[in-house]
Amino acid sequence: MIRLRDITKRFGDIVAVDDVNLSVPAGRIHGVLGRSGAGKSTLLRTVNLLERPDRGTVEVDGVDLTRLDHDALRHARSRIGMVFQHFRLLHNRTVAANVALPLKLHGTPRNLRATRVRELLELVGLPDKADAYPSRLSGGQRQRVAIARALASGPEVLLSDEATSALDPQTTIDILDLLVKLRAELGLTILLITHELDVVTRICDSASIMTDGAVTESGPVADLLATPGSQLGSQAFRLPDEGVSLDPRTGLEITFTGAAVGDPVVATLVNRFGLDVSITDAAVHTTTSGTVGRLRLRLPEGTDPVPAVEWLATNGYGVRRA
Numbered sequence: 001m002i003r004l005r006d007i008t009k010r011f012g013d014i015v016a017v018d019d020v021n022l023s024v025p026a027g028r029i030h031g032v033l034g035r036s037g038a039g040k041s042t043l044l045r046t047v048n049l050l051e052r053p054d055r056g057t058v059e060v061d062g063v064d065l066t067r068l069d070h071d072a073l074r075h076a077r078s079r080i081g082m083v084f085q086h087f088r089l090l091h092n093r094t095v096a097a098n099v100a101l102p103l104k105l106h107g108t109p110r111n112l113r114a115t116r117v118r119e120l121l122e123l124v125g126l127p128d129k130a131d132a133y134p135s136r137l138s139g140g141q142r143q144r145v146a147i148a149r150a151l152a153s154g155p156e157v158l159l160s161d162e163a164t165s166a167l168d169p170q171t172t173i174d175i176l177d178l179l180v181k182l183r184a185e186l187g188l189t190i191l192l193i194t195h196e197l198d199v200v201t202r203i204c205d206s207a208s209i210m211t212d213g214a215v216t217e218s219g220p221v222a223d224l225l226a227t228p229g230s231q232l233g234s235q236a237f238r239l240p241d242e243g244v245s246l247d248p249r250t251g252l253e254i255t256f257t258g259a260a261v262g263d264p265v266v267a268t269l270v271n272r273f274g275l276d277v278s279i280t281d282a283a284v285h286t287t288t289s290g291t292v293g294r295l296r297l298r299l300p301e302g303t304d305p306v307p308a309v310e311w312l313a314t315n316g317y318g319v320r321r322a
């Protein structure tokens, strides 16, 4: 479990993180999405106190890290793994030596290290790469090694700083699937930062959007997507011509979730309400807690959509006309 309370971090005049509150329950994956410079990295780095906040408390598994002395903090940090965009492997060491490094620093005996490294490489899908050097591995394989290293000390929390940003789309999916598998098998709590919306919609249970240091939206991913006008929804269901709003006379935007995804809503509008709609845009996102879709329709001029809009609203659809 991670709980950040009232976190503020300044660099001179810059308020990198501005009074942020954020909780990730044990075993959940939370994504922080935001543009470059929004404060995501700084926020993430406060969780293991790589950045000490100017204000606020950082609780990991019930312990307030900001109150710990040097030794206790070192111990607490071993329960928090971290992975980075550019992997940060030691290139003159083998894969096995990279993964073993945290164990060595912890004083784990050599024979136990070897067993643990084998288990970890098995876990991340690289059982036959122990003796390879990082330079001979693909980006995805390097990130797997970095994940194995981050898990070496048996952390309960994994922090991911843009772990897939340097990877191609298919490798990104493979690494995200690996994180989901690790969460299931090890019960990890994962906090990740990203500027890629797909990372959030694919694996995160909940998400926050950061803008200029502040969290401007937060909640379960499916709920945010399903809320008309939400920031996450407007990024996920971006209009083809960004910034163009619907024409309130002829435009109708319908958001649907769960079982409604399979409903013949267009047929209902045509057959039941006599509205000969045309589809201008449609998209569906499958999240960890269900499917959310959005459909944009154009109504024929001069028709009265009010009865249809009322029917949609009372039948669990989100409806927006402008």
Ligand SMILES: Nc1ncnc2c1ncn2[C@@H]1O[C@H](COP(=O)(O)OP(=O)(O)OP(=O)(O)O)[C@@H](O)[C@H]1O
Residues within 6 Å of the ligand: 011, 014, 015, 016, 034, 035, 036, 037, 038, 039, 040, 041, 042, 043, 195
């Ligand atoms: N060590 C530092 N010293 C001074 N300013 C910093 C430092 N680290 C971050 N900043 C500033 O704090 C703000 C937030 O930076 P941060 O790296 O946290 O954003 P970000 O959302 O992670 O961006 P990116 O996606 O580009 O990494 C930026 O204005 C940045 O220039």
